[in-house]
Amino acid sequence: MKGLICPRCDSNKVEKVADSPVRGKWEAYSCRACNYVWRSTEDLTNIDKRIEYWRQTAGREWAD
Ligand SMILES: [Zn+2]
Numbered sequence: 001m002k003g004l005i006c007p008r009c010d011s012n013k014v015e016k017v018a019d020s021p022v023r024g025k026w027e028a029y030s031c032r033a034c035n036y037v038w039r040s041t042e043d044l045t046n047i048d049k050r051i052e053y054w055r056q057t058a059g060r061e062w063a064d
Helices: 051-061
Strands: 014-019 027-031 038-039
Touching: none
Parallel strands: none
Antiparallel strands: 014 027, 027 038
C-alpha cells in the first residue's frame, strides 16, 4: 500500500482489508490510526477531516 494515506487523518498506517467480489472493482482500506474505512471507489473529497485533532494525539497514542 505504498503511498496510501488516510483521507481523513492523513496517516500512512493504511492497510487493505477487503477486495470486491468481482476482482479489480474496488478495494477497501482501513486506517489503523483513526479506524476509518473506505473503498477505493468512494469520492473522498468531502471527507470530514480530522487532521488537526489526530495530529495532536496520533504521535503518542498510535505510535508503533
Ligand atoms: Zn485515518
